[in-house]
Amino acid sequence: MSKNAKKTAIRITRAEDFPAWYQEVIKEADMAENSGVRGCMVIKPWGYGIWERLQRRLDQRIRETGHENCYFPIFIPLELIEKEATHVEGFAKEMAVVTHHRLVEKDGKLEPAGKLESPLVIRPTSEAMIGESFARWIRSYRDLPVKINQWANVVRWEMRPRMFLRTSEFLWQEGHTAHATEAEARIETETMLEVYRQLAEEWLSIPVIPGEKSESERFPGAVETHTIEAIMQDGKALQAGTSHFLGQNFAKAANIKYQAKDGSEEFVYTTSWGVSTRMIGALIMTHGDDDGLRVPPTVAPHQIVILPIARDEETAGVVNPAAAELAKRLNAENVFGEAVRAHVDSRDINTGEKRWGWIKKGVPLIVELGPKDLEKGSVMVTRRTDIYAKAPEDTDVFVGAAPEHLEAIQRKLFDDAASLRDARLETGISDFAAFKEYFDTEDASKLGFVRAKWCGDASSEEQLKKLSVTIRCLPYDQDGKEGVCVITGKPATVDAIFAKAY
């Protein structure tokens, strides 16, 4: 077999067709599938298990930063959502609307009945509902700050859905806080973006660029939107989490006031921030390869899968208990502050098929255990980050070193992704001709982020639209040096990150 014809487990490679490869990985790793409802997916155990582990970590960080979980209604009355003009404009085109509350049979068909006096929209986000609650809860400076979070489903009607990236219903957390001062609300906005940066980089091995959005890319109703931007393997950007400083916009819309120490009445300052199941899409497009998914050990539902190999029942009687015992020993080890998660796959199908199944699902470590391995006191180990280097290891040594193996894989995934980000971060472009040429490429392997000066003119963003390029963010690490805008040629001091994006 020639090198170029190397067979891959995913039949479409990233180089051949990145979007098709993405769908194939989701299918082959059995993470999710399209449902009968347009734009809505079924998240299957492997995909949902990754989400749950991401969720558990983020939930812990949200608590540690002083927030409490609540739950608000899924329905928003029209009167409420109307209050903040920019907000409703931003979401009006994608809101699912409930107009009836029962069904009746007519000519053998069901149809809606019980028309509501006033329609209800399904939350695209909960600012409107939570603003109403804040207005009830907050009376005095003593009630502040209010810092809450909710894990929920939200609906934004998608005309062009893509699993995990854009679905009509998605899962997320949305944090909402109210503060007495602008300074405190700004610190909150930054703190939560930093929590997201850590989640992406330290927990999901996804390197990101943190920064502020330009005006046209802000959340509807926000004063400032802060973001973490990740680079996918096709050179496109993916916004992986956002934190909004809402100023007093929503406080004024919902009339959220407090009595200050001096007796005066003031509007609060609010923030909101969210991360969604979109992060799973980022994870796939950051870590996946032509053999399927690669899951960071921190969020892998199984970190280690043990495959007992037995051709007959007699051997199975020896190998299966040994596999169970090995899993037990591994599960007694700790890594990333939790017990190791080892799983025995004793399904009645051949080992090769099983092994490739788990490789496609991206399990960090696959361990084969047959009668000969047992005799030698060793196991055959495959690291997902190096699937062609299957090698025997002494069982006791392997058990003790399992946490280090997993940590090494976690680091390797980050390093691989960071190399890609560095290779695809173009900082040498300073005029529009070169800029245009860069983004005109048909070759995904040459695409990436351009970091260059930007003058801040709204008109310059119009130019970008024609290239399907957007300003991803104004990164935090500004050099402040004078230069010229890469689009307009005007004097500019601000650095911006430009990219095509999901």
Add this chain to the structure above:
Amino acid sequence: MSKNAKKTAIRITRAEDFPAWYQEVIKEADMAENSGVRGCMVIKPWGYGIWERLQRRLDQRIRETGHENCYFPIFIPLELIEKEATHVEGFAKEMAVVTHHRLVEKDGKLEPAGKLESPLVIRPTSEAMIGESFARWIRSYRDLPVKINQWANVVRWEMRPRMFLRTSEFLWQEGHTAHATEAEARIETETMLEVYRQLAEEWLSIPVIPGEKSESERFPGAVETHTIEAIMQDGKALQAGTSHFLGQNFAKAANIKYQAKDGSEEFVYTTSWGVSTRMIGALIMTHGDDDGLRVPPTVAPHQIVILPIARDEETAGVVNPAAAELAKRLNAENVFGEAVRAHVDSRDINTGEKRWGWIKKGVPLIVELGPKDLEKGSVMVTRRTDIYAKAPEDTDVFVGAAPEHLEAIQRKLFDDAASLRDARLETGISDFAAFKEYFDTEDASKLGFVRAKWCGDASSEEQLKKLSVTIRCLPYDQDGKEGVCVITGKPATVDAIFAKAY
């Protein structure tokens, strides 16, 4: 103050007006509140925190019994829900229907636009959606059993909503399984009801009676519905969890077939089972008293609250760090398989107000710590199960004994509830006149469960309706003896539990 005039923290007592008391407890314990959307509540941190701890335990048990979590769309196409006739009939009157996917402004008002070709209902339960997935997933006996669970919000339009008990939107878990054989599906149904019984009795200290529902009380589309029935302090029953054996009804409706070992095509047998935020209502009405909520330590967001007492800043400088240190020592202890949850309340309000606030919230242990206590090396301890017996305890002894204190409170709550259940379980009624008299009472303190023989005639249930009484279940512990039906007087061998119910 005379004994009869003893002041209670909840202004309406259980004896005075049980439903009003219930609403007051929810308000005073700050668990939830009505939202601007009719029938939908906002679950506040104290209420949601209890739910999260219930959820964590149940999730663990669901995994231990071999199920995996997934997520299915919130929307169900009409064509799908139409398939199982009994099922759709059962839910048609309470389904929220989405008919449009955007809003437009007209004469300064928003109105629905983008009419959907076919309306979508918001899931009242997910049998229809999951059935469709099962039909895709299941091909061969090798794919069985499929055992999944989802944590989700569901909507059943409520005309007479009550917080936690009947809300238009509620949170729950719904388990769904498919099996090759009837026997296996029946075992699954029973296993999950037993998981629910343990959750209620061992985790929430709520004694229940497990049994099977009579035909008229079955889940729409089920062959059998199994239930755990709890008794509230007003003598009414509350169905706290159900597990359904669905036979092949949904398999036939959704065409879920598998190829058996012998090559034949067979329909699977399915089950479903659920527990919802209604359980929080059961918890309040089982454990609450005239001073507010009492939370079982297993699910209390804070198990111990420490109140530092300091009248001036200098004292605060000594007492606050001591309180923090005490919390740290307590949190290093373990109880119910987890770390103890102690919290310091250093808000700037007076200690009496704080103490009563936590009593109303039902915190199991309240600890006051002032400068004099510090000198003596002791703390002042209030047990929620005995709030008038505040007493000093040596600090070191208290820390070491905290887990035992919490375990004792957990037991006490169960014992109190079990005493009530025993006192309110009437087994001496055998004719309809006495039965009618029993349920005719206006005195809630005399109401409860009647256990008596039942002939099984559907017409007898019509008689019950007039008394607002239902058959709660046919309990598992049948004696099989011959007797006469308490309603019809016909010969009967089956024992039934009769009660008024939530």
